[in-house]
Amino acid sequence: MERPLLLLDVDGPLNPFRAGRAPLPRGYLPHTIHGLRVLLDPAHGPALAALPFDLVWATTWEHDANTEIAPRVGLPALPVITWPVGADTAPGLCFKTPTVAAYTAGRPFAWVDDEVTDTDRAWLAARRDTPFLLHRVSARRGLRPTDLATLATWAATHAPDAAPIGD
Ligand SMILES: [Mg+2]
Numbered sequence: 001m002e003r004p005l006l007l008l009d010v011d012g013p014l015n016p017f018r019a020g021r022a023p024l025p026r027g028y029l030p031h032t033i034h035g036l037r038v039l040l041d042p043a044h045g046p047a048l049a050a051l052p053f054d055l056v057w058a059t060t061w062e063h064d065a066n067t068e069i070a071p072r073v074g075l076p077a078l079p080v081i082t083w084p085v086g087a088d089t090a091p092g093l094c095f096k097t098p099t100v101a102a103y104t105a106g107r108p109f110a111w112v113d114d115e116v117t118d119t120d121r122a123w124l125a126a127r128r129d130t131p132f133l134l135h136r137v138s139a140r141r142g143l144r145p146t147d148l149a150t151l152a153t154w155a156a157t158h159a160p161d162a163a164p165i166g167d
Contacts (some may be wrong), residue, residue, distance in 0.1 A: 003109035008051035012114025016142030045074030052155045092119040114139040
């Protein structure tokens, strides 16, 4: 059986773009990519890859995430969700959410993003019958050990190879 998907945003969770300029948040290295200052932590890739998920990019970097971000955080090339241009979404709904729903149809998934809200959660809950976790990460702090622990706990419940409780 397939593992759950882990949808990864870049700006916010992996690049805490709202962090102050000095001091650099611990573990992060500054890069200039496409003229933008990007902070990335090379420990994030191994930590994410160790979780029992199939990782997918869910970022406006789209395919550039594989060339520009993956090598700098220690991830292999991953599948990429691409976003429709000019698509209208309901008020308050993240523009990514309908595309995420279509991409993840039939599979459990966790989604790490700095912009998801209860509106997205409710919209998805009304439209699907497989488990999902929307996990919001602050763009000021980026992905932290506590976030990884939340993902690991959720996966332990929803991953098909998770040991049954009481086993
Ligand atoms: Mg973001």
